[in-house]
Amino acid sequence: MNQPDSPQVIEQIAAYLHISPDQIECIPIRHGTFERNNVWRLNAGERSFILKQHLIAEPVGESTFTPFQVESAILLRLHQARCRVPELYWWSDAASYLLMEWCGDTTLDDLAQKTPTGELNPILQNTVRAFCQLEEGFAKTAHAxxxxxxxxDYSVFLQDMLQxxxxxxxxxxxxxAWMRGEPIPADQAAGLDAIWTRMSDCLHxxxxxxxxxxxxARNIVVNGDTPTFIDFGSIGWDWSERRLVQSLNSLGANRTNGNFVSLLEQEVVKEYAGQVSEHRxxxxxxxxxAQVxxxxxxxxxxxxxxxxxxTAQPEEAESKxxxxxxxxxxxxxxxxLALIINSHLxxxxxxxxxRELTATFRDASN
Known part of the structure; x- marks a missing residue:
């Protein structure tokens, strides 16, 4: 599916924009080696928009609403709360299409994979601010x-997942530890267990x-130095620090020569903590x-x-x-392993x- 599968949708969008359908061009958006067949850049004369179709037309699991219904409601509320999310202009309940503000098609994941981290500082500072505004926007509109x-049952689910x-x-x-050819000595293991208990208690x-x-990082698009958060088809409870970590680490999946890139540094984390502590x-x-x-x-x-x-079970579907x-x-x-050792946040x-202990494991194996 390279083009929207509903000509009626294009006609309806044309009517909304007061132009003819033949003035509309839809270009599929690609990320990595995969083509996202449900998202297009919609060009209408000199204006550009994002057109997205939700392919899942039924509620997921025990949810009452479809992902399309969730995302359209969330976008409207968060935009009203002045969060950096795309403005929603038009939608089709029948076909599950959203026409949204164009915010660029370069993701934070794209930038992390091809740009030295030091050159991304203005974007990262803006991203942290936008992230905190988003968290605050959710808090203010939680009832709605x-x-x-x-x-x-998040009280059970989150604790079980964390454990x-x-x-x-x-x-x-x-x-x-076996990288150095032997298990962790008993006295060292006892110290490690004590650290692990303190860390576990703090997170729980x-x-x-x-x-x-x-x-x-693929759900943050960047236009110039301005980040915009996208994809709100499912919402729920989790820890802000966990969201921050996964938002500011690039996996580089489905990319030639892709690899893990952490965009988190001490200054970025301090910026986040300074803003969040005002509300905690x-x-x-x-x-x-420390939690980050x-x-x-x-x-x-x-x-x-x-x-x-x-690598131990390469024939399993998830492993493949x-x-x-x-x-x-x-x-x-x-x-x-290098990111574990070198990320001093x-x-x-x-x-x-x-991290010092992990470094001894690696160094002993070299």
């Missing part, structure tokens, strides 16, 4: 958005916030930066776990998908010790 929240990540991360550190105590459930009476900037650091560490430990699982999207697993492993002594 409540019907659209994906139905889960799974923590357990996987701890086991992955044990595996990494943190309060989740309402926001999108589809957060990654029970959490200091120091605690917030913890989530960054868990993120890349989970990636290493996924790589190890994929991972290896196809990420390419050379050795290069990916080395990059993820806070002054937290526990993450510093974990």
């Amino acid at each position: 958005l409540n019907p659209y929240i994906y139905p889960l 799974t990540l923590l357990d996987q991360g701890r086991k992955t550190l044990d595996y990494l 105590r943190a309060t989740p916030t309402l926001g999108t459930l589809d957060y990654n 009476e029970d959490c200091s900037e120091t605690e917030i930066t 650091d913890y989530h960054q560490l868990l993120f890349y430990l989970s990636i290493i776990h996924r790589l190890l699982q994929s 998908a991972t290896l196809q999207a990420w390419g050379d697993p050795k290069a990916r492993f080395q990059r993820a 806070s002054e937290d002594p526990d993450t510093k010790r974990l």
